[in-house]
Amino acid sequence: MFGRHGDGVDGQKTKTRAKPDTPVGESTPTQGAYSTIRLPTVTLRIPDRDVAAATITNVTRRFGRRWALRGVTLSIGPGEVVGVEGHNGSGKSTLLRILSTAIKPTGGEAQVFGADVVRQPTTVRGVVAFLTHYPGLYDDLTAEENLRFACRMLGVDFGRVPPVLERVGLAREAGETVRTFSAGMQRRLSLARLLLQRPRLLLLDEPYNNFDPAGIALVNEVVREVRGAGGAAMIVLHDRHSAGDLLDRVVRLKQGVVLTDGPAPAVGDAQTSTRLADPHESTLIAGGAA
Amino acid sequence: MTWRDEWRRVQAIVWKDLTTERRSKAGINAVVFMGVLILLLFGFALGPDTEALRAAAAGALWLAILFSGVLAFNRSYQLELDGGALESLLLYPGSRWAIYVGKLIANLVFVLIVEAIVIPVALVLYQVALPPGWPALIGVTVLGTVGFVTLGTFYAAMSSRSRAREVLLPLLLFPMLIPVLLSAVEASTSLLGGDPMLEAGAWVRLLGAFDIIFLVASLLAFEYVIEV
Numbered sequence: 001m002f003g004r005h006g007d008g009v010d011g012q013k014t015k016t017r018a019k020p021d022t023p024v025g026e027s028t029p030t031q032g033a034y035s036t037i038r039l040p041t042v043t044l045r046i047p048d049r050d051v052a053a054a055t056i057t058n059v060t061r062r063f064g065r066r067w068a069l070r071g072v073t074l075s076i077g078p079g080e081v082v083g084v085e086g087h088n089g090s091g092k093s094t095l096l097r098i099l100s101t102a103i104k105p106t107g108g109e110a111q112v113f114g115a116d117v118v119r120q121p122t123t124v125r126g127v128v129a130f131l132t133h134y135p136g137l138y139d140d141l142t143a144e145e146n147l148r149f150a151c152r153m154l155g156v157d158f159g160r161v162p163p164v165l166e167r168v169g170l171a172r173e174a175g176e177t178v179r180t181f182s183a184g185m186q187r188r189l190s191l192a193r194l195l196l197q198r199p200r201l202l203l204l205d206e207p208y209n210n211f212d213p214a215g216i217a218l219v220n221e222v223v224r225e226v227r228g229a230g231g232a233a234m235i236v237l238h239d240r241h242s243a244g245d246l247l248d249r250v251v252r253l254k255q256g257v258v259l260t261d262g263p264a265p266a267v268g269d270a271q272t273s274t275r276l277a278d279p280h281e282s283t284l285i286a287g288g289a290a
Numbered sequence: 291m292t293w294r295d296e297w298r299r300v301q302a303i304v305w306k307d308l309t310t311e312r313r314s315k316a317g318i319n320a321v322v323f324m325g326v327l328i329l330l331l332f333g334f335a336l337g338p339d340t341e342a343l344r345a346a347a348a349g350a351l352w353l354a355i356l357f358s359g360v361l362a363f364n365r366s367y368q369l370e371l372d373g374g375a376l377e378s379l380l381l382y383p384g385s386r387w388a389i390y391v392g393k394l395i396a397n398l399v400f401v402l403i404v405e406a407i408v409i410p411v412a413l414v415l416y417q418v419a420l421p422p423g424w425p426a427l428i429g430v431t432v433l434g435t436v437g438f439v440t441l442g443t444f445y446a447a448m449s450s451r452s453r454a455r456e457v458l459l460p461l462l463l464f465p466m467l468i469p470v471l472l473s474a475v476e477a478s479t480s481l482l483g484g485d486p487m488l489e490a491g492a493w494v495r496l497l498g499a500f501d502i503i504f505l506v507a508s509l510l511a512f513e514y515v516i517e518v
Contacts, residue, residue: 102377104517125383134374138306140313152302153382155295177313186373193378 051114053078053201053232054099059108061094068094070256071108081223081233081246083264086253092236093133095253096203099234100130112201129199131207135186136193139179143170143189146178150193160196168192168218183210195222202226202233208242216242240264296388303392308399310369317365318403325358325408333415340417347416348478352434352471354408359401359438360460363446366397371450380516390512394443401439405431418482427481430494434474437501441466444508448515473497
């Protein structure tokens with residue numbers, strides 16, 4: 001669309017309108033009454049709509065003797081919000097941890113915006129934000145100090161901390177140590193850390209746990225913002241009700257393989273409640289055991 | 291990521307670890323108490339013979355630092371494991387060596403603070419007078435501590451994901467520490483005795499060489515030991 005692709009590392013295209021070695025603004029006389037005016041080089045960086053937000057190809061993962069994933073193949077497009085469901089131990093969290101680079105797959109390949117999670121983990125970490133089961137906070141630091149530490153690690157300005165704390169409703173508790181926080185407040189602070197990052201792929205592992213209705217609305221708002229900016233999200237959930245109409249697709253995993261992968265039913269459908277009725281459901285529609 | 295970015299991350303980890311330690315105070319109290327306790331136990335084991343106490347002072351002091359330091363290394367990663375912070379730390383963009391260097395500097399500061407308390411106690415308990423070359427003795431202490439902390443931080447990372455990490459860390463660490471311990475004890479003993487044979491220099495050079503080898507090897511290998 002805008003000329004040649006860049007190296008594809010972060011999934012962006014570049015356009016160069018003048019030769020790179022041409023002096024900027026230089027005017028050269030040519031034949032006749034015309035001069036060639038060389039314009040300054042213009043570089044456009046726009047989100048690449050063609051590069052998938054995440055591509056997972058035949059990914060397997062083994063913990064000791066147990067296979068958590070047995071050949072999962074999935075793709076998430078830019079601007080897509082995908083829900084991942086399944087019983088405990090079906091491999092949902094493992095899938096997210098592989099995409100976040102927290103663990104490596106035993107086999108198969110996974111890319112995030114064109115960057116391989118094994119070969120280019122630093123690039124992947126720059127575009128992914130992962131809300132885990134655990135708060136991942138330091139109990140003896142205050143809420144503000146936790147976020148300032150995250151700012152230093154991410155290389156972002158401390159100026160982002162106060163508005164983010166305000167947004168998650170912890171501005172008044174900014175100076176209190178995390179040790180004194182309830183589980184819900186810790187969850188809000190974990191979400192605040194994600195907001196510092198401005199990610200392109202959100203990975204949320206049961207994000208609605210410990211949140212009150214306002215917190216659930218906040219999570220959904222953050223996901224919509226990322227989607228609106230051309231990013232994508234993958235959300236592990238047990239009950240689709242909290243996500244409302246947020247999900248574009250729902251993937252169901254069972255024993256490490258993809259059971260179903262299709263559009264999310266409309267809110268209010270009988271299928272909206274995703275409590276898996278039959279824990280012994282045996283038909284594997286997609287994916288194969290490794 | 292530029293070197294400046296990585297150094298900013300190193301500083302952040304040092305600040306975070308030391309602030310957490312300063313707030314909780316549980317770590318430093320336990321480690322100092324352990325160090326003093328070991329010195330007392332060695333003192334009782336050696337008996338009231340002043341000459342025997344003086345001769346064993348350097349060895350007893352280094353063993354006290356080693357045993358108490360292991361508590362500090364375990365605690366350094368325990369802070370990350372509580373609440374799943376280690377995974378979050380590893381998911382920040384940037385090189386893994388910055389995490390190692392940050393932890394290493396924080397542990398080094400921590401162990402040096404412990405030594406600043408334990409060494410005067412050892413001098414009093416073992417009735418050792420400071421020799422004229424005491425600045426060299428401080429240099430040996432710092433070099434020995436760098437070697438000890440380099441390996442301790444590395445092996446603590448390696449054992450951090452194990453359920454038996456409290457047991458595993460000394461088993462991995464102590465055999466590797468033999469060259470550092472030997473060099474540090476011999477150099478310290480020579481300096482405490484006034485270094486009549488001028489042998490401290492050779493031990494110090496050996497200690498420095500071990501420090502460099504261990505530091506480079508740990509930096510290169512850290513990325514692989516911290517991976518799941």
